[in-house]
Amino acid sequence: MSRGKKHTGRLVLGVDVGGTNIKSxxxxxxxxxxxTMKRSTLARKxxxxxxxxxxxxxxxxxxxxxxPMKRVTGAGVGFAGPLDPATGVxxxxxxxxxxxxxxxxxxxxxxxxxxxxxxxxxxxxxxGEHWKGAGRGAKCLVxxxxxxxxxxxxxxxxxxxxxxxxxxxxxxHMTLVRNGRMCACGNKGCLEAYASAKGLxxxxxxxxxxxxxxxxxxxxxENIWRWAHSGDKLANKTIKDTGTMxxxxxxxxxNILNPDIVVLGGGVSxxxxxxxxxxxxxxxxxxxxKITEGLQVVGAELGDSAGALGAARSLLLSLNT
Amino acid sequence: MSRGKKHTGRLVLGVDVGGTNIKSxxxxxxxxxxxTMKRSTLARKxxxxxxxxxxxxxxxxxxxxxxPMKRVTGAGVGFAGPLDPATGVxxxxxxxxxxxxxxxxxxxxxxxxxxxxxxxxxxxxxxGEHWKGAGRGAKCLVxxxxxxxxxxxxxxxxxxxxxxxxxxxxxxHMTLVRNGRMCACGNKGCLEAYASAKGLxxxxxxxxxxxxxxxxxxxxxENIWRWAHSGDKLANKTIKDTGTMxxxxxxxxxNILNPDIVVLGGGVSxxxxxxxxxxxxxxxxxxxxKITEGLQVVGAELGDSAGALGAARSLLLSLNT
Numbered sequence: 253m254s255r256g257k258k259h260t261g262r263l264v265l266g267v268d269v270g271g272t273n274i275k276s277x278x279x280x281x282x283x284x285x286x287x288t289m290k291r292s293t294l295a296r297k298x299x300x301x302x303x304x305x306x307x308x309x310x311x312x313x314x315x316x317x318x319x320p321m322k323r324v325t326g327a328g329v330g331f332a333g334p335l336d337p338a339t340g341v342x343x344x345x346x347x348x349x350x351x352x353x354x355x356x357x358x359x360x361x362x363x364x365x366x367x368x369x370x371x372x373x374x375x376x377x378x379x380g381e382h383w384k385g386a387g388r389g390a391k392c393l394v395x396x397x398x399x400x401x402x403x404x405x406x407x408x409x410x411x412x413x414x415x416x417x418x419x420x421x422x423x424x425h426m427t428l429v430r431n432g433r434m435c436a437c438g439n440k441g442c443l444e445a446y447a448s449a450k451g452l453x454x455x456x457x458x459x460x461x462x463x464x465x466x467x468x469x470x471x472x473x474e475n476i477w478r479w480a481h482s483g484d485k486l487a488n489k490t491i492k493d494t495g496t497m498x499x500x501x502x503x504x505x506x507n508i509l510n511p512d513i514v515v516l517g518g519g520v521s522x523x524x525x526x527x528x529x530x531x532x533x534x535x536x537x538x539x540x541x542k543i544t545e546g547l548q549v550v551g552a553e554l555g556d557s558a559g560a561l562g563a564a565r566s567l568l569l570s571l572n573t
Numbered sequence: 574m575s576r577g578k579k580h581t582g583r584l585v586l587g588v589d590v591g592g593t594n595i596k597s598x599x600x601x602x603x604x605x606x607x608x609t610m611k612r613s614t615l616a617r618k619x620x621x622x623x624x625x626x627x628x629x630x631x632x633x634x635x636x637x638x639x640x641p642m643k644r645v646t647g648a649g650v651g652f653a654g655p656l657d658p659a660t661g662v663x664x665x666x667x668x669x670x671x672x673x674x675x676x677x678x679x680x681x682x683x684x685x686x687x688x689x690x691x692x693x694x695x696x697x698x699x700x701g702e703h704w705k706g707a708g709r710g711a712k713c714l715v716x717x718x719x720x721x722x723x724x725x726x727x728x729x730x731x732x733x734x735x736x737x738x739x740x741x742x743x744x745x746h747m748t749l750v751r752n753g754r755m756c757a758c759g760n761k762g763c764l765e766a767y768a769s770a771k772g773l774x775x776x777x778x779x780x781x782x783x784x785x786x787x788x789x790x791x792x793x794x795e796n797i798w799r800w801a802h803s804g805d806k807l808a809n810k811t812i813k814d815t816g817t818m819x820x821x822x823x824x825x826x827x828n829i830l831n832p833d834i835v836v837l838g839g840g841v842s843x844x845x846x847x848x849x850x851x852x853x854x855x856x857x858x859x860x861x862x863k864i865t866e867g868l869q870v871v872g873a874e875l876g877d878s879a880g881a882l883g884a885a886r887s888l889l890l891s892l893n894t
Contacts, residue, residue: 334863343863391737404829413729415831416712417867426825427859429751439824439859503760504747508725508826510736538748538760542655542664546738 259286263319265310265327266564268373271295271347274305276313277560278324281568283384287317288557298350307363326367328567329360330376330559337418340370346436369570373559375412375421377552378405380562381515385553392511394502395552396423398520401436402444406509411569424448428501446497449473449519456490477523488526495527499534506539506547517552524551580607584640586631586648587885589694592616592668595626597634598881599645602889604705608638609878619671628684647688649888650681651697651880658739661691667757690891694880696733696742698873699726701883702836706874713832715823716873717744719841722757723765727830732890745769749822767818770794770840777811798844809847816848820855827860827868838873845872 259280267276270293278287291309293302306329314321332345340357357370371379378387378395387393387407397403404423406413413420424444425437432441433454445451456471463486469475479487502514521527532549539547554561580601588597591614599608612630614623627650635642653666661678678691692700699708699716708714708728718724723745727734734741745765746758753762754775766772777792784807790796800808823835842848853870860868875882 334861392741406829408729408734413830416833417831417863419861419863420713420829420831422828422831422861422864425828425861427821430749430821437861500748500751504825505829507743507746508727508741508829509734510738510741510743512737540655540740540743540746540758542738542740543743 259319262325262568263323264325264564264567265313266330266560266562266567267306267310267327268330268376268559268563269293269302269306269332270373270559271332274309275556275560276309277557277564278313278317278319279561279564283561283565285557285561286319287313288560289313289316290556295348299354302348303356303359303363306360310364324366326369326567326571327360327364328376328563328565328570329356329368329370330373330563331356331370333372333374334419335370335372337369337371337375337412337414340368342370367567367571369563369567371412371563371566372405372421374403375405375414376562376566377403377517377558378407378421378515378562379412379565380554380558380560381517381552382407382410383565384561385558386515386550387513390511390513392509393513393515394423394505394509394511395515395517396447396498396502397518398447398449398498398516399518400449402448403518412566423501423505426501426504428497443497443501447494447501447520451497452476452490452494452520455493456487459486459490473519473523480523480526491523491526492530494520494523495530496534498527499531500538502531502549503535503538506535506543510543510546512546512548514547514549515552516549517555517558521551580640583646583889584644585646585885585888586634587651587881587883587888588627588631588648589651589697589880589884590614590623590627590653591694591880592653595630596877596881597630598878598885599634599638599640600882600885604882604886606878606882607640608634609881610634610637611877616669620675623669624677624680624684627681631685645687647690647888647892648681648685649697649884649886649891650677650689650691651694651884652677652691654693654695655740656691656693658690658692658696658733658735661689663691688888688892690884690888692733692884692887693726693740693742695724696726696735697883697887698724698838698879699728699742699836699883700733700886701875701879701881702838702873703728703731704886705882706879707836707871708834711832711834713830714834714836715744715826715830715832716836716838717768717819717823718873719768719770719819719837719839721770723769724839733887744822744826747822747825749818764818764822768815768822768841772818773797773811773815773841776814777808780807780811794840794844801844801847812844812847813851815841815844816851817855819848820852821859823852823870824856824859827856827864831864831867833867833869835868835870836873837870838876838879842872
């Protein structure tokens, strides 16, 4: 293929392994995408089957690009945490049955015969958005992925902030309400219990319980969005309240970290302006003026491919240290 | 003086300028203290008088050590924020009247004719505790100074974490209770409103209002401590509740930053075991297990001299970059 001749520099693979899908990219060192691929994870088939599918997906991504595997310098892997990026061991991701203390990085190194790096998927979404998305050029970036859960990642000077044991960035599990809603993690009142898809739905249900309005269909994030757009007051209040809770959390994180940009991604962030407006208002109310002055709260730009791009970037960074 | 002959390496000054006192040290590169000094700030006399007193204190500290000023490589300065450590400009510290956008670092450079670095006092307490105190060797340290306010500092890989504009670490102003107590910063429910000396006193007063116990004297931190030690249930509950609120905040910060050590200093931290016990219990309840596993919560070790030592360290770090 002719494309093969255009790139004489290094090529790297990036892959984002989720509970549902495996998404991959092949990129050059500037992050130009040469091929992408998406496969279902088939997590229920267990650990070994998932590892086979990761390897297959990466090989097929290279094939699709027209470059031979031997032109690929390495592969970055994003995986559900908790995991240790320093040792490359996955502890026990709640969405992936049969995984417990798996040395995934070393297994993939052996299978692929190339350098492999491993990091938490939410960290790599943050890194991807910093590299090629909404957070380009930021000195300190905070990224929240508002999906089934709330994932968090912190980028300082272009690198993932890992903390002492590689688990930093669990912003979804900061306490917002001391005796608040139960969170899947066992704590009460976590941000995740308010700003995830589940939290959004729970808020609408709370409001419905106390109202005598018309009957509505099944409460889902999609329906809340639809209802809000057709002028439903409760649906609009649901979005505003969710944005306010998110704003309380972001104000605290901003006071702690002084980021120049906060990037919001994931399904809930698609609620758009009404959500972002409420977030920004609450941040302005609560964060120190000097913190707010230099802060932007924006939507993610890379969508589905942020994690795989971040994974590729992470591998590149690991080669340069 | 004979001591002058023992140190052939670099010597640096460190000074911590507070609303009440100016505290200084002269140290060698390993942080061995050769002289210390403490003077009142006399903040009411205004900016120029305070700058004169800083210069005088630093010169006198060198003199006291027996080393001539020309042997001193530079001076690190800790000052009440907000300020910009990159430009060395003090914005508008609430406890120091007459200071507004003062280029303190450059003024002191000219007066002292040596390299000067400037940083937030709470950041330098954290750096001092990391260098020579309770946090030696920590990969990621969080330090809270529980005094009139609640100061915070974050040290990652031996350096102050500054964020995008140099104002990171304002942990005292994270929101703990959405519609909680008013804080001096204008926000509601900040950690500072619960875990500062003022917050401690406010909690005891709340509890007293709802109780029919014996009359007590003036509610001060010292009296709360005294009463608690003589078995006063309300005083003990005051300390426990304060520790619990502090624990909620520390659990959140730990989930965000994954520190290996949290150091608590300042007057309120002298409440000791009853406070620390409540903090640790709440952190264990709320932080993710993998976060708690690697985390210690301990008291500061350097007391009054942490800030000046951190200032000296900060100057040394600035010379090596």
